[in-house]
Amino acid sequence: MKIAVVGTGYVGLVTGTCFADTGNDVICVDIDAKKVERMKNGEVPIYEPYLDTVFERNIRQERLSFTTDLKAAVADAEIIFLALPTPPGEDGSADLSYVLGVAEELGHIITDYKVIVDKSTVPVGTAELVRQAVAKNAKVDFDIVSNPEFLREGFAVEDFMKPDRVVIGTSSDRAAKVMEDLYKPFVRQGNPLIIMDEKSAELTKYAANAFLATKITFMNEIANFCELVGADVDMVRAGMGTDTRIGKRFLFPGIGYGGSCFPKDVQALAKSGAENGYRFEILESVLDVNNRQKLSLIRKLKEYYNDALSGKTFALWGLAFKPDTDDIREAPALYMIEELLKAGAKVKAFDPEAMENVKGIFGDKIEYCDNLYDSTKDADALLIATEWSVFRNPNFTKLAGSLKEKVIFDGRNLFETKKLKDLGFHYESIGREKVTK
Ligand SMILES: NC(=O)C1=CN([C@@H]2O[C@H](COP(=O)(O)OP(=O)(O)OC[C@H]3O[C@@H](n4cnc5c(N)ncnc54)[C@H](O)[C@@H]3O)[C@@H](O)[C@H]2O)C=CC1
């Protein structure tokens, strides 16, 4: 099939690359000319495991190409995917201007039947708005499909190639058949392709993200309570997660969820509820608790130093909102850096992939280090914000030798408390025993 993908962020790039890999002719369109040039030169503009391999292979096979020219890209395409940003507007609701802007343009330029697929995360009712925006100028027949994407950054290719499910929202049998054919190679492992109406598909995406964000937030509250009563959240998690009705995944407490989606989607669903006369009280609490949780490590730090952070230097391991990505959108580390600078402290940061992106925000207000131990050299304490695997098994002798004092504040529970106690560290983590020297 011939496919055009509009927008080459995480979703567009992975969608385009994976559909090319199953033998389709894919052309990706972006308004960012520099990005398009880089991709034409074979460069993957984001860090995402395995994407480069699949990307290169399909460019070589001439199944994957790039352009800034929307009209040329969609001319031959049977299916047009919209993988455009839907960032939070000023009031927290999803900003649909990118999606509806392109939809209007499409109305002007399509010359034969197209299946127009919305892959962006959008509020209920958007498919109808897209239909109206295209119809305003279109002289030919078209169908609209809502096909939300559930991939996770860091596992994007695997999630796309082996999805738990594919959700297709459409009221057109013709479009449903096109989508079924397209996804056949991906759902052959027995995972379902679920066809439903557009509104239910749109809400499925928000409901899934909001539920996962709620699950994490619930565990963060349990962890906070563990600290007060002397329970161990790792034990509680193991005890709960083995109940198959609860499940083991997404029960890891930490310093709050971040990323480009959970924060914006929880907010957008709450807003969409309000617009339709429904108050999502659970989601309001999730937003509040998560905002507080992002600074939980800083609160512990302030308590340890009796609020006197000024003049102190802290090593910070991890800047990305989670491991295996260079994405720093809504990363808890950014909120921590802001608080530390406000308190007059210095920050020496290390992250395997995300430092360039952080330079764009903090510039030379913080120091960027080449490796783990450069960052801890002469630092008063170490703070951990992301669970990169390279942080999991450090050389503790080297670490102790480089820090001014053996003090660690760990927002991701990377180390065994007993081990750190034996090594003589002051070690605070989330929802577990505070180890004091
Ligand atoms: N990032 C993720 O892991 C996931 C994101 N989503 C959703 O997918 C949508 C896209 O997200 P990302 O891929 O993260 O976006 P992104 O912000 O990383 O990238 C969007 C791309 O669209 C391009 N663009 C903007 N306006 C354009 C136009 N008029 N024509 C052509 N290109 C244009 C931008 O230059 C950029 O390259 C959002 O709704 C998001 O919520 C869904 C699942 C996972």
Ligand SMILES: O=C(O)[C@H]1O[C@H](OP(=O)(O)OP(=O)(O)OC[C@H]2O[C@@H](n3ccc(=O)[nH]c3=O)[C@H](O)[C@@H]2O)[C@H](O)[C@@H](O)[C@@H]1O
């Ligand atoms: O809509 C989206 O964009 C995507 O949002 C999330 O994917 P992603 O943001 O890439 O990352 P996750 O692995 O879900 O992690 C999100 C945040 O939750 C945190 N988290 C996750 C799991 C956990 O147990 N505890 C926890 O604190 C992570 O550290 C991270 O900050 C969803 O998992 C995807 O299914 C969805 O497609």
